[in-house]
Amino acid sequence: MQKLKLVMVGNGMAGVRTLEEVLKLAPDLYDITVFGAEPYANYNRIMLSPVLAGEQTIQDIMLNDVDWYAEHGIRLHLNKKIVKIDRKARVVVAADGTEAGYDRLILATGSTPFILPLPGNDLAGVIGFRDIHDVDAMVAASQQHKHAVVIGGGLLGLEAANGLKLRGMDVTVVHIAEYLLERQLDKTAAGLLQKSLEDKGLKFLLQKQTEQIVGKDGRVAALRFKDGSEIPADLVVMAVGIRPNSALAESAGIHCSRGVVVNDTMQTYDPRIYAVGECVNHRGIAYGLVAPLFEMAKVCANHLAQMGIGRYVGSVTSTKLKVTGIDLFSAGNFSGGENTEDIVLSDPMGGVYKKLVLQDNKLVGACLYGDTVYGAWYFQLLREGRDVADIRDHLMFGQSHVGDVGHQGQNKAAAMSDEMEVCGCNGVCKGDIVKAIKLNGLFTVDDVKKHTKAASSCGSCTGLVEQILASTLGGDYSPAPAAKSMCGCTDYTHEEVRAVIREQKLLSIPEAMEFMQWRTPNGCASCRPALNYYLISTWPREAKDDPQSRFINERAHANIQKDGTYSVVPRMWGGLTNAADLRRIADVADKYAVPMIRVTGGQRIDLFGIKKEDLPGVWADLDMPSGHAYGKALRTVKTCVGSEFCRFGTQNSTQMGIDLEKAFYKMWAPHKVKLAVSGCPRNCAEAAIKDVGVIGVDSGWEIYVGGNGGIKTEVAEFLVKVKTAEEVLEYSGAFLQLYREEARYLDRTVHWLQRVGLDYVKKKVLEDEAGRKALYARLMFAVQGENDPWRERAVAGEARREFEVLTV
Amino acid sequence: MENWLKVCSLEEIPRLGTRQLKHGEKNIALFRTDDDQVFALLDRCPHKSGPLSQGIVCGRHVTCPLHNWNIALEDGKAMAPDVGETSPYPVKIESGSVFIRL
Known part of the structure; x- marks a missing residue:
C-alpha cells in the first residue's frame, strides 16, 4: 500500500512530539517529511534559560538528534524555510525552491518574540529570547559589554535577566506595569520576588515606558524613556510577549486570527492541514507553555492516526518561574474578585507568602511564593473543582501526598x-x-x-x-490532568467507563472495548483487570468474568513469589483456628515439603514456596475455604479476644469479626479490603488503620472507615455508632458496596474517601435509610453468586487446566 | 524443516491466555493471541527471571507478572524503554494442533 505523505512545517517541540505520537500509534501509515528553519534538530526550548545561565549546554538539551529522524525514516530538511503552501496542488515550497507534496500537513511554526515598534529597534544588540541563536547573541554580548536591559518583567524576561546577571552583566529590567509578573502574581508576592531578585543584584525600573532605543555606530547604546530619563544599554532583550507565526498559513488563505485557528481535533479550516503549538489559536487562546502543547500533540496525532477519538478542549495552566533559589507558583484566578474569599498566609520576613482563592467552597486560584511544595496539589484541586469545605481549615498547610516511608522521611x-x-x-x-x-x-x-x-x-x-x-x-511543568484517562488505551476516565458500562449494560470486555472504541486490540495489563472488575461489580451474576484479564494472583488464586512459586493462605474466620485445622495445615506442609510457614499481619497462616501444579492438591488436602490473600477482595477481619475471655472486653469482638468475614468474603473490590474488630477502646486489633474498623464500647459499636496501615499511614475516620451486631453488618456492608460501586480500580477506601469526602458517604449510608438497605442488598446479591474458588479447582475440570503443565 | 514436536491442541490454550510447557529442564511459555496465533518464549523475563507464562497477553506482547515489563511475543525483546530479550521458539498450527521446534 502506498503510504500517505505527511509533511510538517516547523521542527519544534510541539511538532516533533506530534510525530513521536503518530509513530507510536501508526508507525507505517505515513511517509514523513520535516522542514525546520533553524539549523538544529529538535531541542528542548524551555531549557534555554539554564543554558543562558550557564547551567547546561546545548548538547544537554537536544531532544531528538539528526539520527532519530533517520532511524524513523523521516526526511529532515534543516535550514529550509517554507514560504508557500499551494493547497490546490497540495505542495509546500521552501525559500530555496525545495518542494514536497502532502496528503496531510502539520503547521508547527511556533511563535516569535514581539518586538516593540520603537525607533531603533533594528539596531545591532536588540534581540528577543527565543532560540539558540538568541542565546548565542546574549552570551557573546556578555563577554564584550557591560550594560544589559531586559524589556518586560514577565517569566521569560526575568529568566533572561537572571541568566545575563550570572554571565556577569549589569542588568536592568524595565517593566511597564506596576509590579513584576502581573499576570502570574498578586502585588504582595511580586514585591517579595522583586526583593529577592534585587538581592541577587538585578535592578528594576517599573512603570517605565520606553520611547526610543538610542544607537551609536549602528549598535544600541542607551534607552530613553517617555519621562526623558536615559540609561546605558549595550544589549536590549525584548521579552514583552510572543506572536504566533501565522503568516504562512495566512498567505495560503487559511483562517487566522491571532494565530492559526483550529478546532478540537487540531484541524485548520482546511481539514487536510493541522496546526499545533504556539502558532495556534484554539477557542480564542494561544498557549505559550509546553504542557498544553503536548496535549495538543497527542490529540493531533490521534486524529492523524485515523482514530479520531481524542479531543482537545483547552488547558488550565499554571506557572512556576525557575530562577535557581526562587520558588513561585500560581494558577487560576489568584487575584480574586466578587464572591470570592481569600485565605492568606503572609510571612514577609521569612520570605513566604501564600494566597488561596475560594469560590463556592471550591479552590479557584492559588498564588504561592517561597514555599511551593503543595503547588501541584492545589492545582489538582483546582482542576478537579473539588469541594474543599471539609478540608478548608487545613487547606493552607497542604496535603502531604508524599508517603512517609522508604525515603528517609523526606517530603521536600x-x-x-x-x-x-x-x-x-x-x-x-x-x-x-x-x-x-x-x-x-x-x-x-x-x-x-x-x-x-x-x-x-x-x-x-x-x-x-x-x-x-x-x-x-x-x-x-504541569501536573497530569486531573480527569485522567484510564490508561493509554482509551481517553475515557475510570468514572466514564463505569457509567458507560452501567448505562449501556455492557457485559463483556470485548463488548466494552468495542463500544468505547479502545485504541489497542486487547487493552493492556492495566486496563483489562480494571474493566473486568467494573463489569462484574456492576453486573454481578450477569457479566462474564474473564480469567485472562486478571492478575496472575487472582487467576491462580494464590500469591506469586519472586521465584515463580506461590503462597497459600487458608481462610480462618476472625483469626480463630482449632486443633484439627492446624493439624491438617501441618500435614499439608509435610506432604508438599513447604519451605516456610509464617503467621501474617492479619492473623492468618501463610504457606510459602508451593509449586503451581501442586496448588489444587494443596487445596483439596487443606479442605478449608480460600483466604483470598491474593485478591482485590476482602482479605481478613482481624479481631481481639473480646468479652469472652478478656477482662476489659465490652463486646464479643471475635464473633462480630467472624460474622463480618462470613458475610463479606468472596467480595471482589477495587483493591484489597481489610477489616478489624476490637472489643474495647484499647483497640488491640488495630481497627484504626483498617478499611473498616469496628470498636466495641459498652453501649454498642463504633464504626470507623478509610484507615490504612500501608505506604502512608492513615487513621480511619469515625462514621457512626450503632447498637447491634446486625447494624454493624448493614452499615459496614453498605459502606463497602458504595466503595465497590464508585471507587476507581486500585483505589483503597482512603483514596476514594479523600476524593468524595466523608460527608458524601454519610449522606448515602447514614441519612438515606432506603439507600443503605439497597446497597447492603446489592452486596449480598453479589457475594452469594460467588463460589469458593479453591473448592472449584480442587476437583478436576476446566478450571484445573491453569495449573497443568504441558510436556514434550 | 524437521523436528516439529506436537504440543497440544489449539483449544487447550485459552484465547489471550498462556500455558506452561516443560521440555527436559527447559521451561517454555506458550501464548495464544486474540486472533488465534500461538507464540512460544523461554519462560524467563529478561528483567528478574519472572515467569512470563503467568503474565497477561495483550495484542502482540505479554506483561510480566513480577514488575510489568512488556515482552514482544514475536521476538522475545523487551519493549521500550526497557532493554533485554528472552529466546523465542518457532511455533506452527496445523489442523488445530500446536507444534514447536526446539
Whole structure:
C-alpha cells in the first residue's frame, strides 16, 4: 500500500512530539517529511534559560538528534524555510525552491518574540529570547559589554535577566506595569520576588515606558524613556510577549486570527492541514507553555492516526518561574474578585507568602511564593473543582501526598541531595531522576516511571518525583490532568467507563472495548483487570468474568513469589483456628515439603514456596475455604479476644469479626479490603488503620472507615455508632458496596474517601435509610453468586487446566 | 524443516491466555493471541527471571507478572524503554494442533 505523505512545517517541540505520537500509534501509515528553519534538530526550548545561565549546554538539551529522524525514516530538511503552501496542488515550497507534496500537513511554526515598534529597534544588540541563536547573541554580548536591559518583567524576561546577571552583566529590567509578573502574581508576592531578585543584584525600573532605543555606530547604546530619563544599554532583550507565526498559513488563505485557528481535533479550516503549538489559536487562546502543547500533540496525532477519538478542549495552566533559589507558583484566578474569599498566609520576613482563592467552597486560584511544595496539589484541586469545605481549615498547610516511608522521611525534594534515595523500592536516587529528566526530555511522572522505575512500584514517592520534575523543568511543568484517562488505551476516565458500562449494560470486555472504541486490540495489563472488575461489580451474576484479564494472583488464586512459586493462605474466620485445622495445615506442609510457614499481619497462616501444579492438591488436602490473600477482595477481619475471655472486653469482638468475614468474603473490590474488630477502646486489633474498623464500647459499636496501615499511614475516620451486631453488618456492608460501586480500580477506601469526602458517604449510608438497605442488598446479591474458588479447582475440570503443565 | 514436536491442541490454550510447557529442564511459555496465533518464549523475563507464562497477553506482547515489563511475543525483546530479550521458539498450527521446534 502506498503510504500517505505527511509533511510538517516547523521542527519544534510541539511538532516533533506530534510525530513521536503518530509513530507510536501508526508507525507505517505515513511517509514523513520535516522542514525546520533553524539549523538544529529538535531541542528542548524551555531549557534555554539554564543554558543562558550557564547551567547546561546545548548538547544537554537536544531532544531528538539528526539520527532519530533517520532511524524513523523521516526526511529532515534543516535550514529550509517554507514560504508557500499551494493547497490546490497540495505542495509546500521552501525559500530555496525545495518542494514536497502532502496528503496531510502539520503547521508547527511556533511563535516569535514581539518586538516593540520603537525607533531603533533594528539596531545591532536588540534581540528577543527565543532560540539558540538568541542565546548565542546574549552570551557573546556578555563577554564584550557591560550594560544589559531586559524589556518586560514577565517569566521569560526575568529568566533572561537572571541568566545575563550570572554571565556577569549589569542588568536592568524595565517593566511597564506596576509590579513584576502581573499576570502570574498578586502585588504582595511580586514585591517579595522583586526583593529577592534585587538581592541577587538585578535592578528594576517599573512603570517605565520606553520611547526610543538610542544607537551609536549602528549598535544600541542607551534607552530613553517617555519621562526623558536615559540609561546605558549595550544589549536590549525584548521579552514583552510572543506572536504566533501565522503568516504562512495566512498567505495560503487559511483562517487566522491571532494565530492559526483550529478546532478540537487540531484541524485548520482546511481539514487536510493541522496546526499545533504556539502558532495556534484554539477557542480564542494561544498557549505559550509546553504542557498544553503536548496535549495538543497527542490529540493531533490521534486524529492523524485515523482514530479520531481524542479531543482537545483547552488547558488550565499554571506557572512556576525557575530562577535557581526562587520558588513561585500560581494558577487560576489568584487575584480574586466578587464572591470570592481569600485565605492568606503572609510571612514577609521569612520570605513566604501564600494566597488561596475560594469560590463556592471550591479552590479557584492559588498564588504561592517561597514555599511551593503543595503547588501541584492545589492545582489538582483546582482542576478537579473539588469541594474543599471539609478540608478548608487545613487547606493552607497542604496535603502531604508524599508517603512517609522508604525515603528517609523526606517530603521536600528541594532539601534532598543528589545521592539521596527517592524510590526505596527500586533504589533510585534524586540525581538519577534529574539526569533522566534532562537527558531524555521527560515531562510527566509517567515518563519518569518508565525511564527510571522510580514511583513505579508502591508509588509512595510519586509526590517527591512530581516535585523533582517541577523543580527541574521549572515553568513548563504541569501536573497530569486531573480527569485522567484510564490508561493509554482509551481517553475515557475510570468514572466514564463505569457509567458507560452501567448505562449501556455492557457485559463483556470485548463488548466494552468495542463500544468505547479502545485504541489497542486487547487493552493492556492495566486496563483489562480494571474493566473486568467494573463489569462484574456492576453486573454481578450477569457479566462474564474473564480469567485472562486478571492478575496472575487472582487467576491462580494464590500469591506469586519472586521465584515463580506461590503462597497459600487458608481462610480462618476472625483469626480463630482449632486443633484439627492446624493439624491438617501441618500435614499439608509435610506432604508438599513447604519451605516456610509464617503467621501474617492479619492473623492468618501463610504457606510459602508451593509449586503451581501442586496448588489444587494443596487445596483439596487443606479442605478449608480460600483466604483470598491474593485478591482485590476482602482479605481478613482481624479481631481481639473480646468479652469472652478478656477482662476489659465490652463486646464479643471475635464473633462480630467472624460474622463480618462470613458475610463479606468472596467480595471482589477495587483493591484489597481489610477489616478489624476490637472489643474495647484499647483497640488491640488495630481497627484504626483498617478499611473498616469496628470498636466495641459498652453501649454498642463504633464504626470507623478509610484507615490504612500501608505506604502512608492513615487513621480511619469515625462514621457512626450503632447498637447491634446486625447494624454493624448493614452499615459496614453498605459502606463497602458504595466503595465497590464508585471507587476507581486500585483505589483503597482512603483514596476514594479523600476524593468524595466523608460527608458524601454519610449522606448515602447514614441519612438515606432506603439507600443503605439497597446497597447492603446489592452486596449480598453479589457475594452469594460467588463460589469458593479453591473448592472449584480442587476437583478436576476446566478450571484445573491453569495449573497443568504441558510436556514434550 | 524437521523436528516439529506436537504440543497440544489449539483449544487447550485459552484465547489471550498462556500455558506452561516443560521440555527436559527447559521451561517454555506458550501464548495464544486474540486472533488465534500461538507464540512460544523461554519462560524467563529478561528483567528478574519472572515467569512470563503467568503474565497477561495483550495484542502482540505479554506483561510480566513480577514488575510489568512488556515482552514482544514475536521476538522475545523487551519493549521500550526497557532493554533485554528472552529466546523465542518457532511455533506452527496445523489442523488445530500446536507444534514447536526446539
